[in-house]
Amino acid sequence: MTRILHVLDHSLPLHSGYAFRTRAILTAQQRAGLDVRAVTSVRHQASLPAGASVEPVEVHDGLTFHRTMETVSGPPGLREWRDIGALARATEATCAIWKPDILHAHSPCLDGLAALRVGRKLGLPVLYEIRAFWEDAAVGNGTGSEGSAKYWLTRQMENRAVAGAAAVAVICEGLRQDLIARGFPGEKIMVSPNGVDMEMFGSPIPADPIRAQALGLDGKTVIGFIGSFYPYEGLDDLIAAMPLLLARNPEIRLLLVGGGPAEDVLRSQAENSPAAHAIRFVGRVPHNEVEHYYSLIDILAYPRKAMRLTETVTPLKPLEAMAQGRLVAASNVGGHRELITDGITGTLFAPDDPKAMADALAKLAAAPETWDERRAIARAFVAEERNWERNVQRYQPIYQRMLDNRAERRVFSAA
Template identity: 65%
Template sequence: MTRILHILDHSLPMHSGYTFRTRAILKAQQALGYEVRGITGLRHTAKGPATEEADGLTFERTAGEAHGPAGYREWREIGLFAQAIDQTVRAWQPDILHAHSPALCGQAALRVARRHGIPLVYEIRAFWEDAAVGNGTGSEGSLKYKLTRKLESHVVAKADAVVTICEGLRQDLIARGTPQDKITVMPNGVDLALFGTPPARDAALARGLGFESDGAPCPVIGFIGSFYDYEGLDVLIAAMPELIARQPGARLLLVGGGPMEAALRAQAEASPAASAIHFTGRVPHHEVERYYALCDIMAYPRKRSRLTDLVTPLKPLEAMAQGKLAAASDVGGHRELIRDGKTGVLFPPGDAAGCADALAALLGRRGEWDRLRRAGREHVEARHDWAVNAARYQDVYQMLSRIP
């Protein structure tokens, strides 16, 4: 049985889009008959044993700490991670190393792959220099940005095969000079086994949030996730007065938190539509479905940037899998997931009036909701179900098994 060692930034039991994609990949590969195991670097910050089982998956942890000035600290981090990977390779004897971005994981895996003569797959979920710009921890064109990009390009050049989550990332790599036949697109997806019958709407929760009018449910637009600037939630809040003017019963539900939370709350409090905007703060992961069940439309108003044009997010797919309507800004990452008017609606990025127009029109076309929901779910089943898409890894692994 082929053994695949996945080299990861962090993993379960931590919760993030990164860990959920990892879980889906490993579970799907187990179902295909592979033996899988993960190993995380120093950025897995949850406390736990050196070898940990989470949701039926085994993860090894890297011990130690990396200190020092920027650059040296990351190089030391790579060194400690490579040592831990090397120990796991000697003990577990994997057939293939499968590293996942960021490039720190890829570089650590590359050292071990070459030492032991094991094929290396490098999978890019986002360009982390662009993600740092998006979440406010970096700036485009800075020394850190350039060094991160250079390291990623090095790992891509040396890896035996490269996987990306979308066409936008693939085209960017080709423009950098990566051969087309070296890159496989593994679309972002969901584990449909986790999305059975959606939970019923919690009437008591809805009443507590003010989502009823004269005893009837209000139409609810929701966002559940992290509050980063690139998500465009300020645009969504700015759209609410015009939306309320056209659809007086509409409500906005914002679940989560992050760097923009204080600014967004202040913006909402100053809005003429303040009474229609509700923040819950962060909620436990097992509570998230209760809030999804309150929403009719899930809104994703991302602003245009390199990150949002190149990378497909996971959240719209989860929304469609749960039978929710998806409304999203017309950026490259969303266009790969949503066909306007077919599986959801798209509106101009950074445009509050355009956002309000799209949402008001969608709320006014209730007769089309069942068709859109059904089309969205069918799109996910056909193109973004991990149980189906994970089979593409077989082609990549079989190709690598023939490398002399």
């Protein structure tokens, strides 16, 4: 049985899109007959709630995670270098006791560089998977700026990880084309798109009438967002569109579920909006309760702003919404165009434009006779094209090629 050791930034029990994609990949690979484990970086512990304990080896949802138990500090640059070293040591220690055949590292590039260090030492092939370019994610999160020295340095580290890996995976075609434009060969780069675990999201539950009544949503057309509140998500534009929507349909309500860096600003904007009475904030909810909120929403809106991050990276949430049988409307940026065919699996509107958003949402809300067909088509797309059971099959020929190349090198060395 082939053993795959995944090298990660963080994992369960933390809840994030990153952790959920990891869980989906590892779970589907186990079902496919692979033996999988993972090792996480020092950033996993740093992200845990204060006082939370960490064990060297933990099992969550039937998956085994080895932890980097070191802590690192120092000024920027030196801290990241120490981070790579700590993760490399933890990965090498895990390899000593578990003997993997392949290292599958996931972005950020620090993880890729740590895996490459171990791979060179132990003769293990490395697949490096990029979910977003770290430098662009920092710009989107408001913690970096394009063109800065930090941005340039991070990009060089990313290029080094890509160059050193035996193969590279990216979550969408936008990232693949960006790497090809940098000069990397296209045949080295595979696309492993975001997907949905249909066992988890594929059986929508009925709307909860008590919850709907408590939120004042009973009998209303509900537009919603479920996810993290980052500035690049464009939720400020969605709130700005609400007065225009109410002018077209007074029975529309907006439900925002989640939290994040932009939450306080968004709450203040909503409180000062003429549409304040029609906007509901729920806050963060446990992952096992998310489907109850999906059940209350008619149209999931994803108004991401136009920028490098959103043009090159596909989000996971629209796919989960489609699997839940919800209508999807999203801004017309590259990451959304890889998921949504306008007028068929969803609705696209101009980014950074509250009026265009309001027009598109009002038009969709006014045509309930089209909803059932649209929902069915979108759900079938996810089940057939973005089901994790199918997605993980894309890795198999890459893994096999890496193993064959490793075997050839061993024969050559022996000769």
